[in-house]
Amino acid sequence: MFRYIVKRLLHTIPTLFLLAVGLFILVRVVPGDPVLAMVGENATPEQIEGLREQLHLNDPIYTQFLTWLGDLARGDFGNSVQLRRPVTDLIMPRVPVTLTLALLATLLTVVLAIPAGVVAAAHKGKAADRVALSASLVGVSVPSFFVGMMLMLVFAVNLRWFPTSGYRPLSEGLWTSLQGFVLPAITLGALYAAIVTRMSRTSMLEVLSQDYVVTAQASGFGRRRILYRHALKNALIPIVTVVGLNLGSLLGGSLVTERVFNLPGLGTLLLSSIERRDYPVIQAIVLLVTLTYVVINLIVDIVYAMLDPRVRYADK
């Protein structure tokens, strides 16, 4: 087990390093002079020179990279050029919003999709299965921002059950705060529920076709007992993996959902930073979200290997 963890870690570190190299290079191949873009067209030569100095752009390229990497390692993402504030200060208040949205959407996915997939598999080919499959196909086909807008139209504009947009912090009360997250979480959860439903169904079907299930049936165990006691337990391992892996892409998806409902998360900050061409902020958000994703992947892999010894020995 220890060897497996070390191996996975050793695989992850170069990936992150290469990503940092990629982000570093991207800023330097941006069309036009990024410094000019950042300070605006009316900047004086002194301002431009000052910024070049501040960004260490006059150093040799490898020194620049090492300085940047060193700062990153200390958790220093540099300063926002236009807002003249440390990037960390801009990002930190946004993290809880994005995280809450992603976690609520995951909760919704788990509660809806796993039972739907299991029921569909148990009734393969029957009406319930067809409904679940069709719903999941529609779920992956409707753009999530369109889903969000329609939910907003029906439940916020017409029925007035929820606020149309905006964010209320937890300090204003749990329910007030949660209300603003209901529609965004459904929007984001719908897409992943569709994916997880399909995966759960496939995983369950695979388990149901195995010998021990047939043996259990032959031994006269009840259908329900076989389904929920024996098959589900084994089918859950790959399902949980998919849910875990999706938590990362949920982070990506929440960037879009935040825009629909105007939630002040990392996504809205990323988009406004893109409009401002605020490269240090963009770099930091991409790195932070990716790092989170990579760490989640790593944890999921390790947990998977702990639950299923075959994974550990597979690529020895």
Place this chain on the structure above:
Amino acid sequence: MRTSELTDPTSTAEGLPEEEAPPRRRAAVLRELGWMPLAGFAVVAFVIVVAALAPWIMPHDPLVSTSTQRFAGPSAAHWFGTDGYSRDVFSRMLLGSRVSIFVGFVVTATVLLVGGVLGLVAGYAGGLVDSIVGRIVDVLLAVPGILLAIAIVAFLGPGIQNVCIAISIHQLPAMVRVVRGATLSVRKRPFVRAGRAVGMGHTRLLLRHIGPFVLGVAMVQATLGFADAVLYEAALSYLGIGVQLPEPTWGNMISEAQSFLTRQPLNAIFPGLGLTLLLLGVNFLGDGLRDVFDPEGRYRS
């Protein structure tokens, strides 16, 4: 494609453990598929024809005001009503369909070509080449979901060309993985070794003999990639960092309509339904193709 004796699947089918489905089975599968892939194909073909003919069948100029009324509902003159600048929504949707279809095809072709070649070479050559390609794939896969496309557009700037580049890079790793996997599985087959033994060059072997085997799964991946490209273009344009207004795309039309959602929701609903219909069509088609070319899901990424 002309197949030589050596690559004819029926002549090598016997005595090998993992085989392509023989032609007879494929026909049977096609019958089993039913109406869904056909309906999908019909929808996609319809949108492609509409997109191709758009400049000639648009009833109004989509870029200027052609009505006296803003946010008008559907009428005989303006089938889908008018928007906030009293422009014809139907004409704007016709013009916008071109962006979706264009991005879909350009991205699919780019990914098929670049990802196909990288996957073939990595799977066939192995060793160092495989490791390098694998590393690049790992890095690209590390950035979750749409964030990679957003990040690339953030640095390159908006516009249809950069949108195509960003989405292509986002899709590349999946295609490389699928093609590499398929190449690995045919590389050890007798016909490949026989080809080497009779002195065939690597290039010829790859393109003429391994390529056709890999094409099926690559096409399935490409179909799914087409849907993905349409969706991502719409999302990027919706976010305001893709194709820029006033040039209409279904994504930026929805974004423009959001500010006036209470005034005229139809302005968002029509392009949204258009996107949904097109994506459903492509996904129906892709599912069907997958059942034909990859029934056991061996190469799914």
